[in-house]
């Protein structure tokens with residue numbers, strides 16, 4: 144039975160099943176876009192928090208740190224309440240659209256990007272700052288140097304964010320609604336098809352998801368060893 | 377040559393008056409008062425924790441002073457003056473880049489000429505064959521030599537060296553001491569710290585002896601080693617010789 148599902152799963156992949164690829168494509172689109180937006184906000188914000196000392200900075204950092212562990216279903220629920228017809232942003236009409244899913248995932252990933260970026264940049268800035276001050280380097284050049292020299296670590300943060308986005312189910316199922324041909328992504332399909340007993344599609348998607356996770360991890364590991372070998376981390 | 381003389385004249389004499397430094401609640405430097413003359417080599421001596429490294433960092437403007445003044449040719453530290461000072465840290469700080477890229481970083485522009493100059497300096501400290509090696513893979517002594525080469529590349533008129541030969545083998549030690557004397561001849565004022573009495577004797581014209589954040593002696597090197605004035609200095613020298 145399991146074996147049968149496996150062969151069917153590979154059939155789906157090999158025959159380029161239309162529904163199957165529609166789901167895969169939407170998954171990638173939602174994850175990439177939410178990752179992109181999270182990085183656009185999170186990288187500068189994390190860097191800013193790392194190098195600027197202002198009143199309340201620690202509180203902000205602690206908040207983002209705590210938000211890393213937000214349960215996805217709770218985020219889904221809150222976003223749902225905000226964008227449902229009667230919610231304050233109901234007029235946007237984005238409930239049960241990919242946009243809603245992207246918003247929910249952004250809320251999940253941005254804290255990861257902010258916190259980890261702040262940690263990384265703070266560490267490297269601590270290491271470099273006396274040297275830069277002694278060399279009378281402009282703060283602009285110093286910042287660029289910190290970001291550049293931390294590039295390996297920052298890349299791993301981005302990949303970790305993508306991993307979280309693509310594998311997440313709780314939030315997107317609530318705000319997306321798992322509507323066929325509209326908001327159905329890999330994880331939500333797996334949940335639905337499994338409960339319907341249609342294991343072959345669920346398994347096919349599961350395999351792809353696993354492959355994605357595996358690839359991300361392989362890239363992460365090779366990046367890390369590459370950087371470590373040169374003492375660039 | 378004329379240029380170098382003009383430059384070094386603009387920083388010295390360095391007059392330090394009543395300089396105190398407070399970190400947390402501890403007084404690290406306590407009412408330091410001294411004068412550093414043009415084109416001198418000065419050795420800062422003293423036991424571990426005496427405040428030597430922080431003294432150098434304070435001259436470089438890296439630590440906020442509690443009270444007192446440092447005047448470079450009667451001017452307080454400013455952007456132009458800072459550009460003329462280079463500090464080689466006790467613990468080398470190298471960028472997570474190659475040897476060559478570490479050198480390039482301190483230069484404003486990259487071109488054939490600057491690369492030639494970089495290679496010259498790397499050759500001086502015996503690191504020219506390592507130019508593509510990640511800097512932080514160098515050995516401790518090699519890292520120290522790279523830090524020195526990087527400092528020389530910006531051609532400062534005041535060179536602050538924090539234990540520049542602490543990790544060096546005898547050959548490299550000689551090499552670096554020759555570079556220090558040479559740079560001094562070219563007109564640089566040099567302040568260095570060391571625990572190597574032989575080195576202080578070989579290089580220094582003057583000694584500043586620190587203990588527990590206080591400057592106990594400023595004397596000519598010959599006089600200091602012949603007959604130190606304070607008991608602390610006597611003990612320090614003796615301890616070192618016995619070792």
Ligand SMILES: Nc1ncnc2c1ncn2[C@@H]1O[C@H](COP(=O)(O)OP(=O)(O)OP(=O)(O)O)[C@@H](O)[C@H]1O
Pocket residue numbers: 399400402404422423424425426427428429430431466
């Ligand atoms: N950031 C800091 N906060 C508090 N105390 C500090 C700090 N940095 C250094 N100190 C203290 O200041 C004192 C002087 O330190 P410094 O590094 O100048 O000593 P040093 O004379 O260079 O010693 P060594 O010969 O070991 O290099 C030490 O007792 C050290 O513990």
Ligand SMILES: [Mg+2]
Pocket residue numbers: 428429430466538
């Ligand atoms: Mg020291």
